[in-house]
Amino acid sequence: MSPRKSDATRRRLLDAATADFAAHGIAGARVDRIAADAGVNKAQLYAYFGDKLGLFGAVFRLHADAVVNAVPFTADDLPRYAVRLYDAALERPELVRLAAWARLEGVVTDNQVTESPAVTVKLQAIAQAQRDGRVTASIEPQDVLALVLAMALTWSAVGLSATAAPGDPSAAHDRRKRALAQAISGAFGAGRG
Amino acid sequence: MSPRKSDATRRRLLDAATADFAAHGIAGARVDRIAADAGVNKAQLYAYFGDKLGLFGAVFRLHADAVVNAVPFTADDLPRYAVRLYDAALERPELVRLAAWARLEGVVTDNQVTESPAVTVKLQAIAQAQRDGRVTASIEPQDVLALVLAMALTWSAVGLSATAAPGDPSAAHDRRKRALAQAISGAFGAGRG
DNA sequence: ATTTTCTAACTAACTAGTTGGTTGGATTTT
DNA sequence: AAAATCCAACCAACTAGTTAGTTAGAAAAT
Numbered sequence: 001m002s003p004r005k006s007d008a009t010r011r012r013l014l015d016a017a018t019a020d021f022a023a024h025g026i027a028g029a030r031v032d033r034i035a036a037d038a039g040v041n042k043a044q045l046y047a048y049f050g051d052k053l054g055l056f057g058a059v060f061r062l063h064a065d066a067v068v069n070a071v072p073f074t075a076d077d078l079p080r081y082a083v084r085l086y087d088a089a090l091e092r093p094e095l096v097r098l099a100a101w102a103r104l105e106g107v108v109t110d111n112q113v114t115e116s117p118a119v120t121v122k123l124q125a126i127a128q129a130q131r132d133g134r135v136t137a138s139i140e141p142q143d144v145l146a147l148v149l150a151m152a153l154t155w156s157a158v159g160l161s162a163t164a165a166p167g168d169p170s171a172a173h174d175r176r177k178r179a180l181a182q183a184i185s186g187a188f189g190a191g192r193g
Numbered sequence: 194m195s196p197r198k199s200d201a202t203r204r205r206l207l208d209a210a211t212a213d214f215a216a217h218g219i220a221g222a223r224v225d226r227i228a229a230d231a232g233v234n235k236a237q238l239y240a241y242f243g244d245k246l247g248l249f250g251a252v253f254r255l256h257a258d259a260v261v262n263a264v265p266f267t268a269d270d271l272p273r274y275a276v277r278l279y280d281a282a283l284e285r286p287e288l289v290r291l292a293a294w295a296r297l298e299g300v301v302t303d304n305q306v307t308e309s310p311a312v313t314v315k316l317q318a319i320a321q322a323q324r325d326g327r328v329t330a331s332i333e334p335q336d337v338l339a340l341v342l343a344m345a346l347t348w349s350a351v352g353l354s355a356t357a358a359p360g361d362p363s364a365a366h367d368r369r370k371r372a373l374a375q376a377i378s379g380a381f382g383a384g385r386g
Numbered sequence: 387a388t389t390t391t392c393t394a395a396c397t398a399a400c401t402a403g404t405t406g407g408t409t410g411g412a413t414t415t416t
Numbered sequence: 417a418a419a420a421t422c423c424a425a426c427c428a429a430c431t432a433g434t435t436a437g438t439t440a441g442a443a444a445a446t
Contacts, residue, residue, distance in 0.1 A: 006425070025297065028220035031402060041427045046403065097297065099353055104218065104293060110355045136379075143372035146347050146354035154343035158351055160292055161339035162303040179336035183380035186329075202391085224436060234393050239437065 010048055012038040017059045022094035025101040026056050053107070060102055065118075067095045075125035076134050078148055078188055079181035085152035086177060090164055093157050100158045119145070133190050144188055151184060203241055205231040210252045215287035218294040219249050246300070253295055256288045261311045268318035269327050271341055271381055272374035278345035279370060283357055289349045312338070326383050337381055344377060 016038035020029045031052055035042040049055040071084045089096050102108045113119065126141040135144065155164035155176055164176060209231035213222045224245055228235040242248040264281050267274050282289050295301045306312065319334040328337065348357035348369055357369060 009425080025218060025220060027218060028298070030400095032400095041425095042402090043404075043428095044426065047425085052402070100293065100297060100351070103353065104290065104297070104350065105221070113353065114355045136375075139372040139375060140368060142355075143369060146352065147344055147372065147376050149354060150343045150347035150352055151340055153353070154339050157297065158293070158353070159339065160296065160306065160342055160346070160351070161335075162307045175333060176336060179332040179340065182329075182332060183340050186382070187376035187380040189379070223434095225434095234391095235436090236394095236438075237392065240391085245436070 009038075009040055009044060013040055013045055013048060013055070014059055014062060017055050018063065018094055018098070021056055021059055021101065022097040026053070026105050026107065029056075031055075056102075056107065060098055060107075063095045063098055066092070067099055073122050073125060075122070075129035076132075078135065078144075079184045082148055082152040082180050082184050083177045085149070086155070086164070086180060089153055089156040090166055090173075093163075096153060096156045096158055114142070130190075136188050136190050139188065147187065148184060151180060151187075154180070202231075202233055202237060206233055206238055206241060206248070207252055207255060209233075210248050211256065211287055211291070214249055214252055214294065215290040219246070219298050219300065222249075224248075249295075249300065253291055253301075256285075256291055260285070260288050266315050266318060268315070268322035269325075271328065271337075272377045275341055275345040275373050275377050276370045278342070279348070279357070279373060282346055282349040283359055283366070286350050286356075289346060289351055293351045307335070323383075329381050329383050332381065340380065341377060344373060344380075347373070 013034065016034045017029070020034045020037065024030075029052070031045065032042060034055070035045050038045075045055065049058055067088075071081070071088050074081050099108075122145055123141045126135060126144050129135040130137040130141070139147075153159060154161060157163055164173065206227065209227045210222070213227045213230070217223070222245070224238065225235060227248070228238050231238075238248065242251055260281060264274070264277050292301075315338055316334045319328060319337050322328040323330040323334070332340075346352060347354060350356055357366065
């Protein structure tokens, strides 16, 4: 928008907002707290982002690409892709939480998720891997992708199981990653089914 | 507590609270709205449940038990268990949403999830199925359970993919269930690994 | 008559969003 | 060069509405 506005202030607001929205969701986040944490006056926040939902949208868009895009997708090697996602979710749990909250609070629709270019590209890559005989052809690409994502995020903040934390013993991380890679290999490997 | 208090009023409050908490989460739910929807005065709500969080706790415990009792666990046939969970999540999406919100808002800890009797029983059943050679022994029971749960809830409100709805064409449900059953069979079947 | 269940009205604190005005540095005018 | 002007960035204080939780007492039940 306005190129003159201070990038530093904008950035501080986005950082503070990311933390607060990730921790408390949209309804639970507090505009005053975000402004205070950023060391910025509340009126500035409104000048930059319009309203609370506009601020969330900016935060979400900023990280949305990073959630799914920063991790390179390899349809030929889904186990490794899933492990990379596991690591990414571990390193930046706030991204997963933002996405989960956006879904629950209804600010992103199904169509926005399924019809995004990032998803379309992945589906095509899976279809190609199926034609090449590297991924089982008996499960639709959309379901392969959905299941791989769900499995990779099993131990994330979204999951209903114990959440993985960076401080966990590395043996625990290795154990989960092996389980994940092996389960995905068995589920989608072209050898069977 | 007091055996005299009207069960009908209590039930109406729990029903209204279930809907509101499932739709908006704890921070987003409104005590006045819940009381109005239940046709009960707000002061009654506080007499029955103490405070907002106490009401959420009651709602959560009520449905957590229900879902555990409603879906029988079959360690020998994990694909079918997962499909039953898919159906249960489809029929009662509010249960999944309640659980997701409870996790995100931090009112249930990891230990409460992993150390509950319901989970312990399932883990032992999986270990037995592994000894019987009906489930792959190369993945720990806790990870088998975590992955099966995550996969079954791929298309639920928790998932990051498109959400399944009761109104979807039955072909779509069948397609997802086949994908789910096949993926779980491949991932945890004892034939491989 | 007394206990229990219910209710309207209340409050203190909090919330998102606004207002009117200040600051400090760059640009223009003299 | 000095004075006048401009403007984006900034802020303390405020508003109007909402929130969880309380109270004092009426109605109903036993």
